[in-house]
Amino acid sequence: MTTDCYEIMGFGFDNLKPAMREIGKVEDHEVLVNLQAWSLNYRDLMMIKGHYNPKLKMPLIPLSDGCGVVVETGSNVTNFKAGDKICPNFMLDYQSGPLNKKWVGQALGGAIDGVLAKTLKFPENGLVKIPDHLTFIEGATLPCAALTAWSSLFHYARIKPGDTILTYGSGGVSLFAISFAKMAGAKIIVVSAKEEKYQELKALGATECLNYKTNAKWDDHVLELTNGNGVDQVIELGGANTLEKSVKVCKLNGTISLIGVLAGIGNFNPISILMKAIKLQGIFVGNKLMFEEMNEAITLHKIKPVIDSKNFKYETVIDAYKYFDQGIHFGKVVINL
Numbered sequence: 001m002t003t004d005c006y007e008i009m010g011f012g013f014d015n016l017k018p019a020m021r022e023i024g025k026v027e028d029h030e031v032l033v034n035l036q037a038w039s040l041n042y043r044d045l046m047m048i049k050g051h052y053n054p055k056l057k058m059p060l061i062p063l064s065d066g067c068g069v070v071v072e073t074g075s076n077v078t079n080f081k082a083g084d085k086i087c088p089n090f091m092l093d094y095q096s097g098p099l100n101k102k103w104v105g106q107a108l109g110g111a112i113d114g115v116l117a118k119t120l121k122f123p124e125n126g127l128v129k130i131p132d133h134l135t136f137i138e139g140a141t142l143p144c145a146a147l148t149a150w151s152s153l154f155h156y157a158r159i160k161p162g163d164t165i166l167t168y169g170s171g172g173v174s175l176f177a178i179s180f181a182k183m184a185g186a187k188i189i190v191v192s193a194k195e196e197k198y199q200e201l202k203a204l205g206a207t208e209c210l211n212y213k214t215n216a217k218w219d220d221h222v223l224e225l226t227n228g229n230g231v232d233q234v235i236e237l238g239g240a241n242t243l244e245k246s247v248k249v250c251k252l253n254g255t256i257s258l259i260g261v262l263a264g265i266g267n268f269n270p271i272s273i274l275m276k277a278i279k280l281q282g283i284f285v286g287n288k289l290m291f292e293e294m295n296e297a298i299t300l301h302k303i304k305p306v307i308d309s310k311n312f313k314y315e316t317v318i319d320a321y322k323y324f325d326q327g328i329h330f331g332k333v334v335i336n337l
């Protein structure tokens with residue numbers, strides 16, 4: 001059996017080429033899926049530009065995030081049937097517990113081939129059913145951005161009602177962090193340069209929005225908003241260049257979830273981390289158990305992912321990459337059949 005797919009043949013958007021791949025027959029423990037929708041993450045930009053791994057294995061099918069329908073199951077498969085709407089987990093075999101080196105080597109669309117293909121087979125234990133109220137497009141936003149926000153807030157830190165979190169920007173991870181933190185009863189401070197989107201951010205759950213581009217002292221403002229104490233958790237998406245401010249606005253014994261590198265390379269003095277007894281927690285997405293817990297919460301609270309208004313078809317995937325690269329999106333940039 002073969003499938004249409006895209007392959008990264010070299011770095012640069014125009015080296016993403018349509019291709020055909022052999023996928024073989026469905027083994028006893030495998031599930032055959034017709035993918036219907038995909039979403040882009042900042043990681044996918046870094047991957048195709050050669051910024052993530054200059055030694056990227058090529059040709060590589062890109063993307064970690066896809067959603068589709070089960071069309072066939074192997075004879076030993078018990079948890080899925082034809083017609084189920086599913087997503088593959090970011091690291092296929094990472095079921096639960098602490099991160100292990102072997103799971104890192106299974107990250108879709110990076111360490112191994114990803115999901116930008118029309119038909120793929122997956123091991124049964126690498127799949128998760130999506131919440132019933134979500135479409136394929138909405139489901140395709142969950143595996144990376146949503147799960148990263150979820151694991152940061154509820155596993156690596158444990159936010160409670162009344163806590164305050166701070167998140168950077170209005171990208172995929174940040175918007176899920178806002179939705180989930182609101183669900184948990186937290187206050188949410190967002191630093192975003194998109195002032196025209198503040199109303200939408202507030203409708204989603206943001207308590208305060210501050211502009212990091214026009215207000216260099218936004219960190220002082222955060223301290224004022226928190227009676228000089230700082231926030232309980234920072235969803236750190238900027239990286240080395242924003243970490244100093246994140247430490248400044250984090251309260252004593254608070255948590256900084258180190259997730260992203262949006263603000264590029266910078267110098268960082270770690271002294272305040274120890275003097276404030278801050279927990280600096282690296283995050284690498286999450287496991288299948290966390291994904292299933294997240295989906296239960298999404299179902300219970302009828303949470304809907306924020307999707308950017310521009311729609312891309314499978315045939316125009318390079319346009320989707322180029323659009324995403326401009327940074328003008330609000331919500332997840334998705335591609336569908």
Ligand SMILES: NC(=O)c1ccc[n+]([C@@H]2O[C@H](COP(=O)([O-])OP(=O)(O)OC[C@H]3O[C@@H](n4cnc5c(N)ncnc54)[C@H](OP(=O)(O)O)[C@@H]3O)[C@@H](O)[C@H]2O)c1
Nearest residue numbers: 042148169170171172173192193260261262263283284285
């Ligand atoms: N560790 C993990 O497991 C993991 C998982 C997922 C993502 N990530 C990382 O998390 C980051 C966000 O990913 P994403 O897919 O959500 O990205 P995205 O959708 O592309 O979000 C980008 C947004 O971040 C904001 N931003 C850009 N530069 C900024 C800066 N200097 N300071 C503050 N905000 C800035 C902008 O928001 P405004 O226009 O509103 O300012 C921009 O729209 C990336 O670095 C990605 O690699 C890591």
